Amino acid sequence: MNYALNIDGPLFRQQRELLMKIADLARQKRPYCPTSSDEVLLEGLLGLTDELADQAHDQHGIGCLLVDEDHTRCECEKPGFFCSGIPGILAHMENGRLAEGAKVNRCDLCQRYPSDEAALEKLRQLDRD
Numbered sequence: 001m002n003y004a005l006n007i008d009g010p011l012f013r014q015q016r017e018l019l020m021k022i023a024d025l026a027r028q029k030r031p032y033c034p035t036s037s038d039e040v041l042l043e044g045l046l047g048l049t050d051e052l053a054d055q056a057h058d059q060h061g062i063g064c065l066l067v068d069e070d071h072t073r074c075e076c077e078k079p080g081f082f083c084s085g086i087p088g089i090l091a092h093m094e095n096g097r098l099a100e101g102a103k104v105n106r107c108d109l110c111q112r113y114p115s116d117e118a119a120l121e122k123l124r125q126l127d128r129d
Contacts, residue, residue, distance in 0.1 A: 005051060015041045015048075030096040031085020031128075039079075076107035086126070088112025089119045098129045 018041045025032050034042075074087065082090040088110055092102040104120040106113040113119040123129045 005055070007048075011041075011044065015045050018042070019045070025096075031083075031093055032079075033083065033085070033093050033096075034079045074107060074110040076110060084123070084128075086122065086128075089122060091119075091123065093128070096128065098123060104129075 018038060022032050076083070076090055077087050082092055082105075084091040084093050084104075085096075088107050089104065089112075090107055091104040092099045094100075098104065103116075104123055105116050106119040113122065120129065
């Protein structure tokens with residue numbers, strides 16, 4: 001059985017540029033705040049890794065299929081408008097800093113911080129307020 005992977009060159013270039021941006025932010029220990037177009041690019045990359053994992057399994061017997069671990073993360077850690085990049089803290093960020101006029105809340109689901117004030121204090125300690 002021959003496996004053929006079809007890659008859209010311009011789309012793959014955009015996806016790689018996004019990955020490089022995210023990797024650079026991680027090296028700088030800055031949060032990643034996605035844009036609306038990032039979701040499509042990231043979904044495409046997830047599909048690509050699934051195809052590679054399928055090929056590894058089917059062609060070589062390598063069991064590397066990924067399990068969806070999204071269910072183990074708290075909602076506050078998932079990408080979105082109020083994702084601060086810090087588990088337990090909900091706040092709208094812009095360029096790695098608290099957006100002007102934005103409110104800081106602790107996540108009531110995971111309760112990593114005892115109060116909204118404690119969550120804000122953590123942002124201050126990290127110099128992101």
